[in-house]
Amino acid sequence: MTDTSTSASASSASVATAMIADINDSNFQELVMRNSQRFVVLVHFWSALNPQSLLANTLLEKLAHQFAGQFILAKINVEQQRALAQKLGVSDVPFYKLVKDGKMITENAGLLPEAAYRSLLTHNITQEPSEVLRLQATEAFAQGQFDQAVQLLGDAARENPNNFKIHLDLVAMYLHTDHLENAQNLFEKLPQVAQDDPKGKFLRGLLVFSGLVKDAPSIETLQARLAQQPNTHGNGNTSANQDDPEALYYLAGYLMVNAQYQNALQCLFKLFSVNRAYLDGAPQKLILTALDMLAADYPDLIIQSRRKFQSLLF
Incomplete structure (x- = not known):
């Protein structure tokens, strides 16, 4: 986590950084109340035992990066900071309070959609x-x-x-x-x-996959190649076109640039299973690129995909 005592001042540096801080009784006045004179502070009360508050953390941290340098996300773990939570009148999680100019201006209990959190911030942040x-x-x-x-x-x-x-x-x-x-x-x-930055990582991956398909056969050609039935030869061996590594390689690229991320990852896992050494280890490199690219916006998909990849590695 980025401590706001350092990142708040970083907003005047060469690039803005996400301002996220873990709050306790000793730093509440400095990081929340005093900083609220300069930035909107969203105080999020959460617990590791509550799945909804964990999801709220994920959504709010994503927004902290997207609105980097424009608001402070102040996180209070109610299991660790019971006295502080009680002093602030919070007993259930997830719960947020929005603080501006030293005053609490709004609060809400329960998990909200990302769009609702975004709207809350947009209406309260003075944009430069x-x-x-x-x-x-x-x-x-x-x-x-x-x-x-x-x-x-x-x-x-x-x-x-x-x-x-x-x-x-x-x-x-x-x-x-x-x-x-x-x-x-x-x-x-x-x-x-x-x-x-999360968007930078996404674009880095998109550049990789866009370059991959730049001179590739058409997606229809690739799908047709993979759809062909295996051919049985006189010696009893078969050539399985469904396992065509080149077609899988390019098809994964097309799927990624067309935002069909789950299908793209499945295609890359298939390619890794068929021939992990293809093009000097390209399957593994592309899987890692895709996981890094999607980590911020698709956490559930990434968790599932990492498990799948681990099972293929060993």
Whole structure:
């Protein structure tokens, strides 16, 4: 976990970082009440014994990264901080309190959908100008206005050159418009902290799989190859087209770039089972790339997939 006593000051550094802190009775006043004069603080009460509060933790930590430098996620483990939780009037989890300017402005019990947490933050965070322009660019791109989106991102970058989310958005737009080389060149120029951001990791993986299918046979051709029945030869041996490593390799790439992540992972596991040494160990490298790429947004899928991969390794 990132302690807010250091990361809060990091918001003025070259890039913003997620501000997440574990709160206890000794640091509550400093990290929650005093910091709330500068940032919105979402205090989340949770317990390792409560699955819903664990899921809320996952959702809120994801948002802390997406809204990096804009709010503080202050986590209170009620099993470890019983006295503090009681003092704050909290007995059930998950539960949150939103603190701003030293005052609690709203609170709610129970697990909320990610969209509800996002809306809560959006309505209470005062966005800096580059973020406003970045969101306008996202909306323009969604409406098919690519040139306007790029112009808005340029304006946002001039407003705040240190907001790396602007450049990650541009990488994503290049990928969605098949400008793979532009996307790759821009991504490689980004600082390491941007590349290691959850969105950066996702885009790094997407670049890998987009490059993989750039000159691949069509997806229809690959599916047809894998759908063919095994051919029996006179010596009794069979050639199983369903185990065609090249077709599995390229098909996994297509599935990943088309957001069919579970099917893509199954395809990669099949390829690993068929020929783990294919292209100098490409199956294992691609599986690890996919797991890293999807870890932030698809935790349940990743847990299942890691278990599956472990079973294949031994």
